[in-house]
Amino acid sequence: MFALLALAGCASSIPQTERVLADAHAYPKPVELATVPFYPQEAYQCGPAALAMLLQVAGVDISPEQLVPQVYLPSREGSLQIEMLAAARRQGRVPYVLSPHLETLLTEVASGHPVLVLQNLGLSWYPKWHYAVVVGFNLPQGELILRSGLEARHVVPLATFERTWARGRHWAVVILPPGRLPQTAEETPYLAAVVPLERLKHWREASQSYEAALKRWPKSLAAMLGLGNSHYAQGEKCEALWAFRRAAREHPGSAAAHNNMAHVMAELGDLHNAEKAALRAVELEGDKQPIYRQTLDDIRRQLAESAPGKTPRVSCPEPAGIRRKSVAHRRADIR
């Protein structure tokens, strides 16, 4: 059914191309990312080849051959989209799936970001799935430039590209160095793309990505908590504390922010403030989430066990610029 629909659709409409060409003055000059490397594909291996090109640009020195065991699915003689994304994560990079618009794709290329695309070069009832990398375009000529298959510089009319790309459901991905955001990234999808790095313990790259996200979306609660969690996982407790503090200050209604802050405070020996924060989390959502109650009990037990005045306490003076209100800066010391 989908095949029939797509066949009906492919013959006629190229709405995105028409829209982009009507607005061609937005890019009067051709754009081409000449420095994107080219790997000609081996048989059935356009996936590893295209992925290697993007990863090289993202600062990962990896060859298509090394990617074959990570993405290639022998019985299908090809590579699945999900595995292409997963393989990028394995190198500590955030694969970001773009919104399905030609304009988005052009914006990324114009920002210096090559774009991985899935095309169906055949027809819907005779699909030939293919990965290529968009590296440039020339709107006055109505053309797109791809690294594709055996061609380092495959120039294709925008209209044709749109048809082949639409048959791949407009799938487009950018993969960038850690801490660099796609030009067209949106907050929630971007953070959802970073989170899976945590699962693979790419904490450094995750924290760099959350930090970049916070620069663009300074109010993002998920980015603050992600930053705190990824610092914490790296044993950077002061940095984690700052992130959770900022989250609790700017989102006072977030029980998670208070809960995680309480944990770090307790581990740094600041049990009194930890108790306050844990209590706040319980007040906010204790009835819904037993874990907040657990945190509070845990901290109270530690309070009861610790001899007063003898608790080792590490203080974390916040670096200038983290908070506006001036605070009494304490020196990092162990009493």
Place this chain on the structure above:
Amino acid sequence: MQSFRRLAKPVSYALITGVLALSLHGPAARAAMVSTDQIVGAQQSQQDRSKVVALLTREDVKTALSSRGVSTADVQARVDAMTDQEVHALATKLDQMPAGGDALGVLVLVFIILLITDAMGITDIFPFVKKPARR
């Protein structure tokens, strides 16, 4: 799938133990830090149950990839790099998903078809085909 169902019960006990071990990964080292995943996913109450389901599904996908020619040495790491949603998607419709592969073998077919569509003015590939004015 059928044999998987039969095995599911005994295997799930072992897996639940595994989940508990796995859930120690990341910031949840102590009683209960809230993970970023939970915040972005924002469905904490269902986390534990769905974790067990996800783990069972992961085993399913591993089997699926192995039976499609991925070496056992590679399967584990490949599935590990997927999110729960991705694993679920693969488990349910792997064979309907497009697998980008070889464009080369089809060039003759595409050539003929595009030759025709070019002449019809639907595509614009070959400069030697007289095309209707467009744009």
